[in-house]
Amino acid sequence: MATSQQLEAIKGAKVLMVGAGGIGCELLKSLALSGFTDVHIIDMDTIEVSNLNRQFLFRQSHVGQSKARIARDSVLRFRPNMSITPYHANVKDPDFNVEFFKQFNVVLNGLDNLDARRHVNRLCLAADVPLVESGTTGFLGQVTVHVKGKTECYECRPKPAPKTYPVCTITSTPSKFVHCIVWAKDLLFAKLFGDKTQENDLNVRSGAAASSSEQPEDVFERKKGEDVHEYGRRIYDHVFGYNIELALSNEETWKNRQRPRPIYSKDALPDQPAKLNGNFELSNSSDDPLPLSAMAALGMKNPQEVWSLSENSRIFLEALKLFFEKREKDIGNLSFDKDDQLAVEFVTTAANIRASSFGIPLHSLFEAKGVAGNIVHAVATTNAIIAGLMVLEAIKVLQNDAKNYRMTYCLEHPSRKMLLMPVEPFEPDKACYVCSETPLTLEINTEKSTLRDFVEKIVKAKLGMNLPLVMNRSALLYEVGDDLDEDMVANYAANIEKVLCELPAPVTNGTIVMVEDLQQEMTCNINIKHREEFDEEKEPDGMLLLGWNQAPPTEKDNNNHVINGVSTSAELPSVEVVDDVDMEISEVAPVKKRKVLDTPVDTNNKKKVEEVNDDDEDDDVIMLEGNNPEYGKKRKLI
Numbered sequence: 001m002a003t004s005q006q007l008e009a010i011k012g013a014k015v016l017m018v019g020a021g022g023i024g025c026e027l028l029k030s031l032a033l034s035g036f037t038d039v040h041i042i043d044m045d046t047i048e049v050s051n052l053n054r055q056f057l058f059r060q061s062h063v064g065q066s067k068a069r070i071a072r073d074s075v076l077r078f079r080p081n082m083s084i085t086p087y088h089a090n091v092k093d094p095d096f097n098v099e100f101f102k103q104f105n106v107v108l109n110g111l112d113n114l115d116a117r118r119h120v121n122r123l124c125l126a127a128d129v130p131l132v133e134s135g136t137t138g139f140l141g142q143v144t145v146h147v148k149g150k151t152e153c154y155e156c157r158p159k160p161a162p163k164t165y166p167v168c169t170i171t172s173t174p175s176k177f178v179h180c181i182v183w184a185k186d187l188l189f190a191k192l193f194g195d196k197t198q199e200n201d202l203n204v205r206s207g208a209a210a211s212s213s214e215q216p217e218d219v220f221e222r223k224k225g226e227d228v229h230e231y232g233r234r235i236y237d238h239v240f241g242y243n244i245e246l247a248l249s250n251e252e253t254w255k256n257r258q259r260p261r262p263i264y265s266k267d268a269l270p271d272q273p274a275k276l277n278g279n280f281e282l283s284n285s286s287d288d289p290l291p292l293s294a295m296a297a298l299g300m301k302n303p304q305e306v307w308s309l310s311e312n313s314r315i316f317l318e319a320l321k322l323f324f325e326k327r328e329k330d331i332g333n334l335s336f337d338k339d340d341q342l343a344v345e346f347v348t349t350a351a352n353i354r355a356s357s358f359g360i361p362l363h364s365l366f367e368a369k370g371v372a373g374n375i376v377h378a379v380a381t382t383n384a385i386i387a388g389l390m391v392l393e394a395i396k397v398l399q400n401d402a403k404n405y406r407m408t409y410c411l412e413h414p415s416r417k418m419l420l421m422p423v424e425p426f427e428p429d430k431a432c433y434v435c436s437e438t439p440l441t442l443e444i445n446t447e448k449s450t451l452r453d454f455v456e457k458i459v460k461a462k463l464g465m466n467l468p469l470v471m472n473r474s475a476l477l478y479e480v481g482d483d484l485d486e487d488m489v490a491n492y493a494a495n496i497e498k499v500l501c502e503l504p505a506p507v508t509n510g511t512i513v514m515v516e517d518l519q520q521e522m523t524c525n526i527n528i529k530h531r532e533e534f535d536e537e538k539e540p541d542g543m544l545l546l547g548w549n550q551a552p553p554t555e556k557d558n559n560n561h562v563i564n565g566v567s568t569s570a571e572l573p574s575v576e577v578v579d580d581v582d583m584e585i586s587e588v589a590p591v592k593k594r595k596v597l598d599t600p601v602d603t604n605n606k607k608k609v610e611e612v613n614d615d616d617e618d619d620d621v622i623m624l625e626g627n628n629p630e631y632g633k634k635r636k637l638i
């Protein structure tokens, strides 16, 4: 039962919820049932069929409609007096600025990506509004509290980086199925159906072109008037046959490795003339409500079956054909989407054919989709538990009850009878560039790198700025915004292509560049250090940002797969829990330990935190924290 003070705090509160998905639906329900009366919801998405199993405020008839609006309508049916304001929009839209955030007493995040989480963190810091942050993956979850000046901000601790793979493993020497999936998704699919201007590591020269000195023609381009079946076979033979032969010619590579086997379409499909790949008329007529599917067109129904090489080859060619015949207008704009059936079929079969070449076991479409889409199946109960904990923390925040704030981790198996592990939040990290405005250092070749490299790879990709401005002393070098006059736009357009040392206010060794995000109201000073050379494999950006930490990538194979790049999918806490029971929470730099006693989550917990020695008993639960020395202190909740 809530106390009268708690009820008072709840009644007077104006709450912003960001995200009305799995956690968001549970959260809105819990807020409503706890007595909250004024809730604003931002969500940019519409409802999909796949949401209905756990996002219980939505029904079949709502598919295609705004999540924020339908969530409001559903809750108003049982709490008609509540005020719920929906925004069907991206939280990164400029309208949601610091002024907008200032009207709220607390912000609750139910998001699924790092990018939006970082953005909300910064707005909350700038507006000085407490943030209750959450995340779930399957049975695992966490709730953290971020109050400016009192607890760490969301970005004080490094987040696990998405798993990346060396380019050569993906392009030449795959040894696991996931390598084949990354190749099929990030290289082949991107090359055939994605943005043609993007860099791609696939070999585009055919045998004939390779020996000529003329400008190489891109074999992936469909020739004018080329029959789609012939084209499909040509692509097949190039990537699974010719390219493998080319790789085999480099003897060094295969000295200590199993040699791959080139596969040509005539061998994989000996009895099939090019035109008999399938008959999409059977099930893919244009007014068919079912999604376009190559496997359906070929009469293959079971996504859990592991197809043979020949079946994979047939589906691969059929999928390619369907893209060109039925979705030609999408070609050039596609990026892989796990909810795009034809894309999943294409990637699964391409990965399987490549796997077959390299002696790697083949997988079913269901399994391949899980790997390609980084899918960890959502557990509704975890979302409900996490949403409940968020409300409890929100109530403490509203009462300014700082000594009882808790970060709580939801575990897969009870540990010492605890399924929920409460931990006292950390203080803000003095070295955090976000909440403590600590300067960063950038090693960069100022004579080769352009301002564009700096803005794209550092300011946007690493610092997560949305509307950046770049200054060198009093000279404004670059800015983004709707209200710029023509001269400024032209000026910035010229600057962005310039090498750093040739800018109107040259950026050279020792320069301090100031970058600012006007929407996030965040400023960061970057000390520039000129460096000539960078290691292509280890420092693929050609620059190195120091003072900006990202935890090592997670090891699980079905995490994010990017080739030396950045991905934005959901992440788990940067925490590893080790115990005598077999538990797993996503992994991070194993450095410091912290102790937690058998304390159930207790919102009225008045117990104190005390330092404990490093040599404590072995049978306590040990949490391994991030690699910040501040986290080195062991504490015990008693």
Ligand SMILES: Nc1ncnc2c1ncn2[C@@H]1O[C@H](COP(=O)(O)OP(=O)(O)OP(=O)(O)O)[C@@H](O)[C@H]1O
Pocket: 018, 019, 020, 021, 022, 023, 024, 042, 043, 044, 045, 050, 051, 067, 089, 090, 091, 092, 110, 111, 112, 113, 116, 378
């Ligand atoms: N930048 C953003 N602005 C507004 N809403 C966002 C933003 N980023 C993510 N969201 C919302 O956060 C919610 C996250 O919910 P959830 O993790 O359940 O994902 P989902 O897309 O509903 O489900 P799934 O990814 O499992 O298919 C989504 O509804 C999504 O639209």
Ligand SMILES: [Zn+2]
Pocket: 152, 153, 154, 155, 156, 157, 428, 429, 432, 433, 434, 435, 436
């Ligand atoms: Zn911070």
